[in-house]
Amino acid sequence: MPWTHALDLNKATIKDQGANVPVTKAEKFISAELLGLIQLGDAVIREVRRLMPYGAANQKFDVKRSTETQPMTVLTQQAYQGHYSEAQHMAGAAVTYGAGTCQDQAAVAYLLLRERLPATRTACFAFSNYSSHCFATIGVPNTDAADQVVVVDSWPKYAQALLWQDHFCYPICGIYRQKPGVGHAGKLQRAQGKYASRNKYLDELGTLYMHFPPAKYNHKWGNRVGAQIIVYHNDLIRF
Secondary structure, three states: OOOOOHHHOOOOEEEEOOEEEEOEEEEEEOOHHHHHHHHHHHHHHHHHHHHOOOOOOOEHHHHHHOOOHHHHHHHHHHHOOOOOOOHHHHHHHHHHHOOOOHHHHHHHHHHHHHHHOOOOOEEEEEEEOOOOEEEEEEOOOOOOOOOOOEEEOOOOOEOOOEEHHHEOOOOOOEEEEEEEOOOOOOHHHHHHHHHOOOOHHHHHHOOOOOOOOOOOEOOOEOEOOOOEEEEEEOOOOEO
16 A cells, blocks of 8 residues: 555544544645645655655554565665765665665655756755654755745655654754756666666675664654644645
8 A cells, every 4th residue: 555645634533553643734824936845845755655665664654564665675775885875876776676764765855856846946865863864855954944945754654745844853954965956857767777786785795684673663744743734825725
C-alpha cells in the first residue's frame, strides 16, 4: 500500500498505538505564490514515495508494512557508503532500491526540487543535528524568512509540505547543499545512472551485510503540534 498523504486524510481520527487519536486542522492564510510552492512540495513528496515504495527501515510503521524495507534500506546505504552528505550518491541509490531513511528521502526530494524549480528559487538539502533528521527545502532556512521557506519532508507517515516555522525541526538546522533550480528533468536520472550500482566498497568486501538496527521511530507528523493537518490557503485558492 502507498503511504498516506496528510492532505488526503478525511477521517476525524487515526489509529496510533491502538488508540483513536483526533486529527485537528489549522488554517493559515498565505500568498498565492507561496501556496503554489506548498503544492509543488506536496507533489514532490508524492513522487518521492512513488520512487521509494518500501519506506524507511528506521520507521516502525514502514518495517511493519513491508518485508522489503530493511534489506532495501541496507542496500541503499551500502551503495553510498562514505558519502553521507552527497545528495547524488544518496538519491541514485535510493531510487534504485526503493527505500531509505530520512537523509535518503531528502536527497531525492532535493534533486526533484532542483528539476522543478526555476533559477530564481533555491533548493536546499538540510539537516538538524538536534533532531537527527534531514529534509529538503524551497528557500534557505534561517537565512530567508521562516514563513517564506517551504519544507519538503516525506519521512513522517502523514507528511505534507510545511512552512519552515511549522516544521518539527524549527528553528535549528544546517545546510549540506543549496543550489538554484534548473527547471527541467534529468538530474535524478543522471544520479541513478552514476551511483546506482554497488560501489567499490561493496566490491572489495564481496559481502552484503543484510542488517539494519531495529526501527526506533514511529514519527507520524511533520509539524510541531502533532496530529494536525495545516491547511494553507488564500482568497482565490484553497485546498
